[in-house]
Amino acid sequence: xxxxxxxxxxxxxxxxxxxxxxxxxxxxxxxxxxxxxxxxxxxxxxxxxxxxxxxxxxxxxxxxxxxxxxxxxxxxxxxxxxxxxxxxxxxxxxxxxxxxxxxxxxxxxxxxxxxxxxxxxxxxxxxxxxxxxxxxxxxxxxxxxxxxxxxxxxxxxxxxxxxxxxxxxxxxxxxxxxxxxxxxxxxxxxxxxxxxxxxxxxxxxxxxxxxxxxxxxxxxxxxxxxxxxxxxxxxxxxxxxxxxxxxxxxxxxxxxxxxxxxxxxxxxxxxxxxxxxxxxxxxxxxxxxxxxxxxxxxxxxxxxxxxxxxxxxxxxxxxxxxxxxxx
Numbered sequence: 001x002x003x004x005x006x007x008x009x010x011x012x013x014x015x016x017x018x019x020x021x022x023x024x025x026x027x028x029x030x031x032x033x034x035x036x037x038x039x040x041x042x043x044x045x046x047x048x049x050x051x052x053x054x055x056x057x058x059x060x061x062x063x064x065x066x067x068x069x070x071x072x073x074x075x076x077x078x079x080x081x082x083x084x085x086x087x088x089x090x091x092x093x094x095x096x097x098x099x100x101x102x103x104x105x106x107x108x109x110x111x112x113x114x115x116x117x118x119x120x121x122x123x124x125x126x127x128x129x130x131x132x133x134x135x136x137x138x139x140x141x142x143x144x145x146x147x148x149x150x151x152x153x154x155x156x157x158x159x160x161x162x163x164x165x166x167x168x169x170x171x172x173x174x175x176x177x178x179x180x181x182x183x184x185x186x187x188x189x190x191x192x193x194x195x196x197x198x199x200x201x202x203x204x205x206x207x208x209x210x211x212x213x214x215x216x217x218x219x220x221x222x223x224x225x226x227x228x229x230x231x232x233x234x235x236x237x238x239x240x241x242x243x244x245x246x247x248x249x250x251x252x253x254x255x256x257x258x259x260x261x262x263x264x265x266x267x268x269x270x271x272x273x274x275x276x277x278x279x280x281x282x283x284x285x286x287x288x289x290x291x292x293x294x295x296x297x298x299x300x301x302x303x304x305x306x307x308x309x310x311x312x313x314x315x316x317x318x319x320x321x322x323x324x325x326x327x
Contacts, residue, residue, distance in 0.1 A: 005216050008229045009145050010195065012278050013138040017190035018044055019113050019183070021132040023054075023089075025061065026119035029128075030095035032066070036084030040136065042104040047136025049146060051194070053080040054089055055167075059128030062093045065151050070094065076157025080135075080197055082149035089130065091119075112183075133190050141310045142274040144260075144267075145198070148211035155197050167193060215259040220245045224256060228268050232275050233295035238264050273309040276302065280318040287314045 020043060023031065036050040044050055054063065056073045063079045064070035066086040070093040073079055081087050088096060107114060113131070139146065167189050202213050215221040223245040228236060241264055242252040256264045272294040279290045291302030306314045 005222075005225050005229050006145070006195070006198065009143070010137075012274050013143045013145070015135060015137045015191055015194065016044065016047070017133060017135045017187040017194070019131065019133040019186045019190065021116055021130070022113050023116045023118065023130040023132060025059075025091055025128040025130070027127055028091050029118035030088060030090035030097040031116070031118060032088045032097040032099040033081075033086060034099040034101040035086045036081070036134075038101040039104040040084075042107070043134045044136035048139045049137050049143075050084055051080055051082050051135040051137075052084070052087070053078060053133055053135065053190070053194070055131045055133075057129045057131055061128045061130070062088075062090050062095075063152070063154075064088050064093070066096075068151070071152065071154060073154070074157060078155040078193060078197070080153040080155075080194065081151065082146060082153060083151045085151050087152075091128065133186075135190060135194050141277050141306075142270040144212040144270075148213045149198070149201070153197050153201060155193070155200065210259055210261070212260055215256070218255075218259055220247050220252060221256050221259045224252060224264060225260075225267075228264070228271060232268070232272050233293055235295065236265075236268055269305065270309060272296075273306055276306060276314070277310065277317065277321075280314055281321040287318075290314070 025031075033052055036052055040047050040050040054073075056075050056077050058075055060072065060074050062070045063073055064087060065081065066088060070088075070090075071079070072093075086099060090097075137143065137146070170186065170189065198213070202217060205214055205217075216225060224241045227234075227241060227244060238253050239249045242249045245252060247255065253263055256267070260267060262270075276290050276294045279285055279293060280287070283290075285293070287303065288299040291297075291299045294302065296302035296305065303313050306317070310317055312320075
């Protein structure tokens with residue numbers, strides 16, 4: 001299989017990271033994060049969706065989606081909240097704290113990472129220390145990855161991931177003495193950490209799992225996905241996809257829909273709109289040229305399909321995407 005589907009999607013939805021907080025907690029502490037949608041514009045301007053993550057650099061703590069069962073984290077563990085849920089980090093299970101969305105908008109981004117002391121001695125290392133960051137991405141027109149991830153993902157320390165240990169060391173060093181290029185390096189490393197988390201999640205999925213990530217590893221569905229991602233402009237039909245993957249038309253249609261949650265041609269239409277949106281946003285190509293690049297014979301046909309999926313015509317969407325973002 002030539003096409004790396006996960007990388008293809010991550011490039012298209014513009015995954016980007018930011019390191020924000022160094023948190024030091026004493027014996028009794030709790031910090032509650034509001035839903036990510038409430039603070040996305042403050043922490044990663046321009047991102048449609050924000051994922052928060054926490055790295056335990058010293059000690060241990062508890063983490064939970066608000067209202068769900070908490071999980072214990074040890075030194076070196078990483079926890080992520082892919083759906084952007086409100087969540088709690090605390091010294092003991094079941095604790096709560098006020099969540100202040102407005103506070104995020106008053107923080108000067110150029111001074112990050114910010115230091116927060118929670119029941120810890122000022123200037124000293126607490127019983128538990130965390131580095132907290134955010135990952136932003138686009139949801140529209142089409143992001144098949146986010147919906148298939150759980151509400152909480154945990155990466156355990158010492159599971160054959162030596163580079164995570166290096167990431168932890170780098171986080172601590174950069175937080176203590178800022179060096180030129182440090183922010184950019186940590187942002188890229190946080191993106192790598194997320195990709196690694198997704199890959200490890202896929203590796204651990206049960207054989208009977210359903211969803212886009214499970215579909216990627218399926219012998220037939222994965223091959224069909226790769227073909228559509230490799231050549232989105234090709235005149236694909238279910239018959240042709242079935243012929244190339246080695247299934248009948250009906251068998252592929254049924255298997256694909258059961259695994260991915262939508263038929264192959266609907267997936268292809270959605271992915272074409274995602275590719276088209278990226279071309280409209282990132283290039284000066286005409287709408288007619290973009291239409292051809294994603295498999296439409298006419299600009300009118302593409303514009304009609306784009307508006308149906310995205311909610312507005314290509315030119316209007318491009319105009320909106322080009323508006324200056326708040327820094």
